[in-house]
Amino acid sequence: MAVLIRHRASMSTAQYDETAPPLVEQIKKQPGFLLHVSYEDASGFVVAEVWETQEQHDTWFNENVKPNVPFEITQEVINLHSVHTP
Numbered sequence: 001m002a003v004l005i006r007h008r009a010s011m012s013t014a015q016y017d018e019t020a021p022p023l024v025e026q027i028k029k030q031p032g033f034l035l036h037v038s039y040e041d042a043s044g045f046v047v048a049e050v051w052e053t054q055e056q057h058d059t060w061f062n063e064n065v066k067p068n069v070p071f072e073i074t075q076e077v078i079n080l081h082s083v084h085t086p
Contacts, residue, residue, distance in 0.1 A: 002034070003054045004078040007047040009071040013038075016045060019069055026064060032056030034083060050083060 011019075016038055027033050032052035039046055051057040054077055065073070 001053070002080040002083045003051055003057065004080055005049050005051065005054070005057050006076045006078070007049075007073050008044060008076075009047070009069070009073045011045050011071050013040065013045065015071075016047070020047075023064060023068065027060065030056070030060050033060070034085065050080070 020038070024036060027036060027049075033049070033056070034052065035048075035050040037048050039048075049057065
């Protein structure tokens with residue numbers, strides 16, 4: 001089942017812009033990856049991703065993000081009913 005995972009970290013948009021580009025290029029090639037967006041809301045900075053499965057996300061996140069991002073990141077996992085792509 002596809003999932004939306006929202007990551008929250010105490011980072012600024014400038015910090016995201018500094019750390020994200022190489023990770024975004026790598027993530028595009030990962031099995032199960034569908035979408036990556038970033039934005040600010042009332043609670044702070046958010047990175048949201050859609051993956052085919054949570055396991056695919058967790059493998060990518062644990063191997064590539066945790067070792068390279070010096071911020072504590074919390075996650076919210078939302079099971080999606082449907083995903084439509086072009």
